[in-house]
Amino acid sequence: MKMSIGQTIEIIYLDKAGKITQRKIEVLGIRNGRIRATCLNTGAPRVFLASSILSWQPVAEKRYA
Secondary structure, X not given: OOOOOOOEEEEEEEOOOOOEEEEEEEEEEXXXXXXXXXXXXXXXXXXXXXXXXXXXXXXXXXXXX
């Protein structure tokens, strides 16, 4: 599976302080091992190091009948 721009994903991330967090993000850009994204938990723009993402999966889109 490949992460792509515009995709909403859920990540498990290890931050600089060694804290593990789980969050949903919308990917805005990917370059040089960095992922620019909007954190959907806080609404804030963030940059994540790809090497610090422990796990990720696409978020299933909600479909309405």
